[in-house]
Amino acid sequence: MCGIIGVALRRGNAAAEVYDGLERLEYRGYDSAGMSVKTDGGTVTVKRGGRVANLKDSAAGLSGNVATGHTRWATHGEPSDKNAHPHVAGKFSIVHNGIIENYRELKEERLKGGAEFVSDTDSEVIVRLLNKDYSGDLLAAGAATVKRLKGSYALGILCEDFDGIIAVKYKSPVVVGFGEKGIALCSDIPALPEWVSAVCVPEDGDIVSISAQSASFYDGELQPANRVRRPIFAGQFNCGRGDYPHYMLKEIHETERTVRDTCDAFFRNVDVKRLTDYVRNADRIILTGCGTAYNAGLVAKRFFSDRCGVFCQVEIASELRYSPVHITGSTLVLAISQSGETADTVEAVSSLKEAGAHVVAVTNCGYSAITRVAHLTVPVCAGAEVCVAATKSYIGQLAALYLISNLTSDIFAARKKLLEVGGKVGELLKGCGSADKIAKECAQSSAVFFLGRGADYAVAVEASLKLKEISYIFSDGYPAGELKHGTLALIDENTLSVIIICDESLAEKCENAVSQVASRKGKVAVITSLEVVAEKLKDTAAVWKIPECSAQLSPFVSAVALQMVAYKTAVSLGRDPDKPRNLAKSVTVE
Ligand code: M6R
Numbered sequence: 239m240c241g242i243i244g245v246a247l248r249r250g251n252a253a254a255e256v257y258d259g260l261e262r263l264e265y266r267g268y269d270s271a272g273m274s275v276k277t278d279g280g281t282v283t284v285k286r287g288g289r290v291a292n293l294k295d296s297a298a299g300l301s302g303n304v305a306t307g308h309t310r311w312a313t314h315g316e317p318s319d320k321n322a323h324p325h326v327a328g329k330f331s332i333v334h335n336g337i338i339e340n341y342r343e344l345k346e347e348r349l350k351g352g353a354e355f356v357s358d359t360d361s362e363v364i365v366r367l368l369n370k371d372y373s374g375d376l377l378a379a380g381a382a383t384v385k386r387l388k389g390s391y392a393l394g395i396l397c398e399d400f401d402g403i404i405a406v407k408y409k410s411p412v413v414v415g416f417g418e419k420g421i422a423l424c425s426d427i428p429a430l431p432e433w434v435s436a437v438c439v440p441e442d443g444d445i446v447s448i449s450a451q452s453a454s455f456y457d458g459e460l461q462p463a464n465r466v467r468r469p470i471f472a473g474q475f476n477c478g479r480g481d482y483p484h485y486m487l488k489e490i491h492e493t494e495r496t497v498r499d500t501c502d503a504f505f506r507n508v509d510v511k512r513l514t515d516y517v518r519n520a521d522r523i524i525l526t527g528c529g530t531a532y533n534a535g536l537v538a539k540r541f542f543s544d545r546c547g548v549f550c551q552v553e554i555a556s557e558l559r560y561s562p563v564h565i566t567g568s569t570l571v572l573a574i575s576q577s578g579e580t581a582d583t584v585e586a587v588s589s590l591k592e593a594g595a596h597v598v599a600v601t602n603c604g605y606s607a608i609t610r611v612a613h614l615t616v617p618v619c620a621g622a623e624v625c626v627a628a629t630k631s632y633i634g635q636l637a638a639l640y641l642i643s644n645l646t647s648d649i650f651a652a653r654k655k656l657l658e659v660g661g662k663v664g665e666l667l668k669g670c671g672s673a674d675k676i677a678k679e680c681a682q683s684s685a686v687f688f689l690g691r692g693a694d695y696a697v698a699v700e701a702s703l704k705l706k707e708i709s710y711i712f713s714d715g716y717p718a719g720e721l722k723h724g725t726l727a728l729i730d731e732n733t734l735s736v737i738i739i740c741d742e743s744l745a746e747k748c749e750n751a752v753s754q755v756a757s758r759k760g761k762v763a764v765i766t767s768l769e770v771v772a773e774k775l776k777d778t779a780a781v782w783k784i785p786e787c788s789a790q791l792s793p794f795v796s797a798v799a800l801q802m803v804a805y806k807t808a809v810s811l812g813r814d815p816d817k818p819r820n821l822a823k824s825v826t827v828e
Pocket of ligand 1: 527528529530531574575576577578579580583626627628629703704707821823824825
């Protein structure tokens with residue numbers, strides 16, 4: 239949701255570093271891109287609407303030792319050249335990730351003060367305020383400006399009078415990276431330059447003065463602040479997409495490895511004793527997240543109900559703050575988030591923590607905002623997930639949640655089952671011919687309905703999200719039993735219903751759904767792990783028989799099958815599955 243980057247180099251060309259960083263950060267927004275570079279002749283800014291590649295030629299001609307850059311996901315003002323960042327005024331250039339909620343009032347004030355605005359963005363007020371507040375002391379101007387802002391912001395500020403960058407953080411993510419070539423700031427750790435070997439994460443309200451030699455951290459009152467520097471190896475994240483045509487396909491193929499690494503990290507890095515106490519003593523468990531992370535909660539709810547014998551509920555994080563939930567000092571909240579930066583999730587669980595709940599983050603990103611809120615973190619070890627559509631991280635979340643749900647029973651047996659089911663995913667991905675057949679049907683349909691019962695219903699909801707976000711075909715995930723209560727009215731020869739049947743005890747009832755759709759001339763596809771179902775339905779539907787596994791763990795396999803269907807549908811329609819229109823990877827605004 240907008241990416242910012244900046245580098246101050248002791249050696250090398252900062253413009254080239256920032257351009258490469260923008261390519262890595264593009265998953266955060268691809269409405270426009272821009273950069274400002276401190277050159278011998280002063281600060282030069284270039285920006286273009288559309289993808290980062292549109293900036294390539296202009297960036298190639300720039301050189302300097304300090305630069306900032308931005309990839310935009312538009313919130314205020316349409317995607318265009320003029321609304322692209324950096325925003326420039328007087329001696330300043332700024333890049334911003336976040337939302338300035340009181341921008342109208344501030345803009346009005348600056349207009350009255352004689353400023354002329356050239357964009358429709360909320361961000362431009364920041365650069366206009368800086369100009370007003372600056373009289374030689376850069377940090378003081380930064381502090382005065384941000385005191386006026388309401389909302390969220392990670393900022394990279396250049397000033398003609400300073401051979402470095404000022405970074406500011408409030409609610410939006412930014413990290414500062416240190417390495418042999420100099421110092422960098424970036425929205426996400428995986429997009430940092432390869433030479434970065436350590437990071438500091440500023441706290442909300444911090445202002446950081448960055449030069450090629452050092453970074454000084456201050457709190458909002460400009461008092462020096464001590465922030466822990468932690469070693470990392472940025473190179474491990476920048477692995478590209480290899481021979482795969484898209485990140486999505488590459489990342490789906492990393493599922494088995496994700497399950498394995500998530501299991502290993504659970505036993506190596508988690509405070510299992512404390513976590514077991516939380517689970518054992520929980521009077522209720524609340525699973526929460528947004529989008530795919532929420533959908534992982536829908537599957538995991540069944541793990542907890544089965545294993546822990548405790549009341550368990552799943553809540554959409556963006557709604558949780560408005561829902562009447564009962565919290566006690568024993569309530570356990572499992573906050574699920576790939577990025578760990580989703581504003582709705584972070585805000586929701588912060589308020590549950592304040593109300594007394596134990597908060598456990600289940601996340602793919604260490605050092606992220608959610609880990610700072612949580613009492614404990616359970617890592618999902620998917621590695622960098624670049625494709626906007628979450629795939630391997632969803633399965634990694636399921637693996638982590640399955641382990642947590644088994645803490646009070648036989649955790650080692652649970653681990654063994656997970657490794658086995660990871661292997662089934664590997665087996666599935668060796669033969670995806672049926673995915674082509676079902677994808678073809680999807681691509682030729684006006685709407686696609688995913689139906690299932692029990693855990694298969696939870697998978698149906700995720701399958702629907704995956705298909706709609708990357709193919710732009712209308713779809714819905716629905717309980718198979720609810721079909722006759724309304725959705726059946728939408729079924730005709732142009733719609734496809736994909737029915738997931740992996741639980742033998744529910745199979746016959748799901749087969750009814752197949753008949754109900756087929757008798758209304760709707761097209762039907764079936765994803766099943768059950769040989770008998772595949773055999774029975776082969777003449778009525780396009781059937782994909784996936785590897786057999788227990789009903790409880792079948793989502794690990796069926797969801798991957800449906801990710802492949804979504805991927806192949808999107809590609810056949812000429813969509814870019816890695817960067818679907820209007821979306822961005824990490825949603826850091828509420
Ligand atoms: O980083 P998070 O897991 O918190 O992100 C939550 C959702 O924004 C995310 O899962 C989104 O729905 C994906 N685009 C789904 O593929």
